[in-house]
Amino acid sequence: MGSLPLDDALFSLNPDTFAEESTAVVDFLARYYRDIERYPVMAPDAKPGSIRKVFPDAAPETGESMDRILDDVQRDVLPGLTHWQSPSFFAYFQANPSGAGFAGEMLSAGLNVVPFMWKASAVATELEQVVVDWMAGLLGLPELFCFAGGGGGVLHGSTCEAVTHATFQKGARIVGIPPANFRVLHIMAESGYGLSADTVRAAVEEDVARGLVPLYLCATVGTPGLGAIDPVRVGTTGLGAIDPVRELGQVARCYGMWLHIDAAYAGSAAICPEFRCHLDGAELADSVSMNPHKWFLTNMDCCCLWVADPTALTSALSTDPEYLKNVGSGGDVSTIDYKDWQIALSRRFRAIKLWVVLRRYGAAAMRNYIRRHVRMAEWNFSLVCFRLRQRLGIDDDAVDGLNRQLLAAVNASGREFMTHFVMDSKFVIRLAVGGAMTEMRHVRDVWELLKDKANELVGGS
Amino acid sequence: MGSLPLDDALFSLNPDTFAEESTAVVDFLARYYRDIERYPVMAPDAKPGSIRKVFPDAAPETGESMDRILDDVQRDVLPGLTHWQSPSFFAYFQANPSGAGFAGEMLSAGLNVVPFMWKASAVATELEQVVVDWMAGLLGLPELFCFAGGGGGVLHGSTCEAVTHATFQKGARIVGIPPANFRVLHIMAESGYGLSADTVRAAVEEDVARGLVPLYLCATVGTPGLGAIDPVRVGTTGLGAIDPVRELGQVARCYGMWLHIDAAYAGSAAICPEFRCHLDGAELADSVSMNPHKWFLTNMDCCCLWVADPTALTSALSTDPEYLKNVGSGGDVSTIDYKDWQIALSRRFRAIKLWVVLRRYGAAAMRNYIRRHVRMAEWNFSLVCFRLRQRLGIDDDAVDGLNRQLLAAVNASGREFMTHFVMDSKFVIRLAVGGAMTEMRHVRDVWELLKDKANELVGGS
Structure with missing residues (x-):
């Protein structure tokens, strides 16, 4: 060169x-x-x-x-x-790229258009409508979230932009909702750490009795990792638990709350019919989001957001300065100007990336890919949470200490990287299986490593 | 294949x-x-x-x-x-890519790390600190915006994320500032359409007298195009005018307002000593932003934001859930967790993109590149705003109509694409010269095209 x-x-x-x-x-x-x-x-x-x-x-x-x-x-x-692409990266949750996602990213970066309005790149806007409809179809979302059904979707960079905020308390703080008006609800082992409708109903009724207006409810469908670390959903997010969407939807409808389904990670699994049940009741929601950049082979960044009523977004977020009028829709309601579906004005041509992924692999191979990870984890989606117990009778603090040492020891090896979580005051090790390059042998390796380090710690007992 | x-x-x-x-x-x-x-x-x-x-x-x-x-x-x-990469694209403002920007984007997309915390990719965090310091140095920003000077920078996707909002009224609406508390100030031809300190001072004093607290002032340094279409700054943004930073800074200091300098587009020009004067007084600002993705050969997206006091950001935006504690700084104040410098949690490895651009071309070639565009526009930075006048005495409405027809005619040719602007109720055609592939011959072509279409419209008169 x-x-x-x-x-x-x-x-x-x-x-x-x-x-x-x-x-x-x-x-x-x-x-x-x-x-x-x-x-x-x-x-x-x-x-x-x-x-x-x-x-x-x-x-x-x-x-x-x-x-x-x-x-x-x-x-x-x-x-x-x-x-992050090491097959032995088991931390947070994976950000899965692929050859096709990379090719799509290259096309996006190489064409370097800014499709903030229809005329600023007509095909970029319409291809975005096409792929979000395709994804809604693959996930089995109700027709009402598709453009043909009166709803529609948009591609954002992250869940944090997608109406709900994974970092939800941060979002609430920014829009001026005082922390005191933010409900942190208890979740229990008995409900698989999902949020129960009874818990929500009781909290809402208590607030209504105090004269407050319930505003927004976020149902989480197995969203561990990066996209979801907010303390409210800490159980569902840290452990990959699943909220009962239909029951929460009924509560939300009853009290006029906006219901968002955050399926950032596990939403990808809904392309397999056997996992689609977790989105049952989605027709009661106002919005749904999932991140192809997590578990759908789409390089960072890409988050799908669907809304049942797009005017709820555009009435809050549209701008119509003179500056852009000559390139606007001129009042044509069929024109989408995606700048009015998001906070920022500029945006990338993400649609071509997701489109290349879907075209290159096809739905059948993507289902195989999801099933392979679930098989490797043999657990709730592809996340395993566990803790080492030395022997019965040992107190929780000692067990916590032991698990902290174990996690530090395995991570210090450089052979893999995983993270932890605290649930019911218990320190839990968290193994997220879902790397694009992860094979069964890497899962076996980390299991052997864990056993070795555990044996060293407890002196082989 | x-x-x-x-x-x-x-x-x-x-x-x-x-x-x-x-x-x-x-x-x-x-x-x-x-x-x-x-x-x-x-x-x-x-x-x-x-x-x-x-x-x-x-x-x-x-x-x-x-x-x-x-x-x-x-x-x-x-x-x-x-x-957007056509050399005859003269609309909005350009989004300039380059071979180096593309290479950097490929590295970012290929490594596909998510540097939201230091430990989630230590080098991605530290390289980001390095390149924002490099850029601050190139622009001649005061030391107080560098890490060594107690400040620091972060890479965002767009100006809309960078504390100030180009779509500023939208931002204010989202954080709950009522439109009635948002001041739209008049700008005048006499001040080159920049915002005068006297105008700001008068508006602030009137508000203070009414018991309001002045909060935030945005000084715009020649920011036309995409990054800045908010109606308040419509003059400076649509026309590429320059606010007097030092004078506005003195007003801001006097009333305890946060001063942000939005140099989204023209900030790039400050790498040339002859244009650096426009940032004179920057030491009075609390924050500064500019977008390498506009006029600095960096593919979408990349926006530098510098703050004099990083704790102003982190105290508002930090999150510290249990989930992430094991990978956090553990109280080490020297560790940067960039998730606390932005709203979203996840983020891309943008630093490597800007780093490759700076390494590949070097500061000297970048200055030549900026100067070439300015030379082609022979105007205020690289933006030309003009209107056709048929003859003296014709009324403004008729001139507006003529210019609308002219713009429609040249755009319908498909040979180029430009946009318009309305200033003092006058319709103005807006030619933004700054495409990565634009050469002098393309500027001459568009000029010939404009003359031809104008002659057709006015019947050769």
């Missing part, structure tokens, strides 16, 4: 340079995937602030070759990375 | 398939850039709803080859696209 003229930036999309350098990056990434098991899953000895010292204090004055830059990525970036 | 086994999704990151299919996409995009002038800039005869009919109603059951999918992109997607 060699060095390129200094003023290359003046011809930044030169097709030959583009093809040559992009191919070098493709080869770099293919090699990375090939070698990924050689890297510690998480840099075991990185200290905050230690990594940035590797980089100079100022941007370079003169440009450098792509080869040189990729060498530096290999030398300076990869060692400090937590390798 | 041919067909691949149905269960390819089970091995979605197979390095060989990945390399082969990604290379096909690279070649597709290189060909697109080579041929881009053959496409109408905007599909002149697309009608809302007409495009989506091309696509089937449901996702395919079986997967298809990447070749087949790329053929469909060529046949079904490109004709309906508004080609």
